[in-house]
Amino acid sequence: MQQLLKTPTGINGLDEITEGGLPLGRLTLVCGGTGCGKTLLAMEYLVRGATQFNEPGVFMSFEEKADELSKNFASLGFDLDELIDQKLLTIDHVRLEPAEIEEAGEYDLEGLLIRLGYAIDSIGAKRVVLDTIEALFSGLSNKNILRSELRRLFHFLKDKGVTAIVTAEQGELTFTRFGLEEYVADCVIFLNHSVYQQIATRRIRIVKYRGSAHSTNEYPFLIDQQGFSVMPISSLNLDHKTSSKRISTGVERLDTMLSTQGYFRGSSILVSGTAGTGKSSLAAHFVNAACTRGERCLYFAFEESQNQIIRNMHSIGIDFSQWVEQGLLQFQNARATQYGLEMHLVAMHRIIDQFKPTCVVIDPISNLVATANVAEVKSMLSRLIDYLKMKEITVLCTDLTTPDDSTLEHTEVNISSLMDTWLLLKALECNGERNRVLYIIKSRGMAHSNQIREFIFSTKGIDLRDVYIGSSGVLTGSARANQEAKNLAEALDCQQQIEFREREIERKKLAIEAQILALNTQFEAEKENLIRLINKEQQRNHTLLLDQQAMIKLKQADTPSPLDNALADTEKGDVE
């Protein structure tokens, strides 16, 4: 099975949305209103063909002269004269002056075919552009002849085997004013230039591509110094790979709050908060941490100039100028209203592709709402975030919320669902001061702290402190410091009490021990006395017995008296 062969145009993004380029050997109709870039697209097709694919091309112009074209395209960096010298390009200007032509009978457009054939053969062209062939309709009045001759012309081009672009002006209800789409049926590309809120956006759409799959959406495109670029952004899908690597937030305690390691690489982080809550400073810490690791960072600033950011971040001890000098940090400063949303997106894509950062900061996304409605901003951001995720680039967006919202858990552009990590900064007002606090509203895929932290700026950067949570609610700032001092005093007091009681125990112990000693001494003394008395009694008893015996002996009794035994007992039981 033979597939439709395609010719790559070499134009940024166009080959992606056509899935390979224009149909080889066939005709493509490019239509659109005035000034939408038809001629540019057609010419760039030839120039890219000549320079990138070495395919010579013929540009048959019905509107502009060759030297005018050269001048116009010189501003885009295309040197047409050089290509003409190298025989890679031929420009044939067909001039039609209706005033000097009379139609005096039957004619055909063989002259045009011969000129075209000659131009193709003279350089061996593979690509042909007819811009804008409809000029024939205003130059010649016999429409029947014209239609049949155009059909012949298109057949002629197919026979020649060239891949051609035919441009045509947009009609009121049709794609082209003279219905050319009836003849050129292989591929139709429609260019559109619309203005919303004074901001113009160019868009391209493949209306038809016979025999090939193609993207059907409208894509924004950009015309700038590098020519035409189409961004097939909405063709991205949700199958990007995810990293489980972690990167620091730049604030040590914030890393701790995000299960000690910080953000996921390639994730999207939203920092929202009211004015002056330190969103940019938090972003600056993130950038600083990335640059310190030697990674490249891209900073899209929609509010401040580069120098202003550098100066301001100096005050919290971050030196951006060194990173800029080392080429690790690049600022892209543009007012949000400078151009349309899609242009922003395209410009962002382009700079991301060129600079290849690992971290991107958008400060703030809420400003983009000024250029379009919320739904469009959301769609643009989701495409941008998808793109960044696909490239494993970590993106941090700041979002300014209006303070009178009843709840701050709401973003200006309702994009919180796109974000992996959402930090909320808030100013708490009490005791005549405003203090900044930080919460983590969500952080997908990691355990994260549910605690509120006070957010303090110093010349060394951001510091996070625990807030005091007590009976009187959450205390921050000087109230927190006050409470901390009070707590400290209480703790000291308590410690002293403990020490005092311990000392008292010691004292009691000593006193009681002294008493015990005294009592013992007394007891010993009494005991000694009593023993002495006992001995004395026994001595006297003994003496008494001896006396009795002596008396018995004196009475000359011959039998032992029971008294002898009693005497023996007393001698034995003598107390020592």
Add this chain to the structure above:
Amino acid sequence: MSSNNHTDSEQPALQSSTKDFEKALLDENHQNYFFKLYVAGMTPKSQRAITNLHMICETHLQGHYELEVIDIYQQPLLAKQDQVIAVPTLIKQLPLPLRKFIGDLSRTELILAGLEIIKKPL
């Protein structure tokens, strides 16, 4: 007089073109025509155009016209130079202004009016 002389000597070109103009007015009916007829090969259409043109010239401009017939297959570069896209194309190079007629030149009245040989039919 001296100032007039001065002017004359300063602008001889003007003087000569003025003379030409006066001469051309006098010669209006006897000026020379120069035609180029572009055809693409000897098709019946080309032949008709050549025949028709010959007839017009011999009838109305006998003796003071020049005709060059060019086949664009042979000389495609000339087609580019003279901005020919349709064939047959008749170009009246002289007298000025330049005019082009496309087609097989069968509409004689229209050609004669265009060549200002006869007044346009009202």
